[in-house]
Amino acid sequence: MLETMQDTVTLANGAEMPILGVGTYRADEGGEVEQAVRWALELGYRSVDTASVYGNETGVGRAIRDSEVARDELFVTTKVWNDDQGYDQTLQAFDASLDRLQMEHVDLYLIHWPVKGKVRDTWRALEKLHEDGRARAIGVSNFLQSHLDELLETCEVPPMVNQIEFHPRLQQRELQSFCETHRIRVEAWSPLMQGKVFELPELQKIGEKYGKSAGQVTLRWQLQRGVVTIPKSVKHDHLRANSQIFDFALTDEEMRAINDLDQNARIGPDPATVGF
């Protein structure tokens, strides 16, 4: 279903994950992130993406605690940063994240980047957190197929999500189909190309037909591709606009036209060469 912003997809372990969430990278700890998350929840968002490295888990937690929305109606994601990887370190990092969030559990805990030589031990820690019910679902981020191959060979519980850079200029088609085959849900980071999608005339043109912006067209395209999306904004009108993507549907032809915009062009680091 792609009818409301509270619609969910079912992950491989049965957990329900909202198809739309709000990102918080570069939303400053304290007032800025708190206000953004508060607005997002008021507007009907039910999923919030943070990470220990964003330095804003405390504000995210506070906004959630102060809101009228019950914790069990929300889906909160955080991530273990590269310096904290390894079995014991990850368990400690998770405790520290929960402490900052002031929560008993998160809905999704991700390995932020594949750190060479650490993935297996880090993943064992995530499996333990999942088994204990403190992370309702577990997954990875920035994993290429080679990283997933290695993990899938040794894991007991396969990752349920792979959060990757995904937008019209970087579509990672083979990786998406590999993930689908293994029941790993793809989640898009930088879904709006950090604001650059608004400049693409092909998207503007498609949007004209529906009275939508290039950004709204892009988010809708992600959902119709089966990809969970988490656009970031700290502005009320942008948060609202990013949620107004459920009153139109792109045609097959429009989907193909957007698929054709792929240039395999990244904004962020390439997991193949980043060298963590």
Ligand code: NDP
């Ligand atoms: P996005 O593609 O979501 O773009 C965010 C930028 O677009 C901001 O500058 C925002 O500005 C602007 N923007 C948002 N909505 C609108 C709008 N309607 N009109 C005009 N401008 C708009 O980039 P992010 O890199 O933030 O990615 C989204 C989220 O993904 C992150 O916040 C984070 O949670 C996650 N992420 C994960 C990574 C990983 O390695 N796993 C890496 C990067 C991101 P403003 O706030 O002023 O509206």
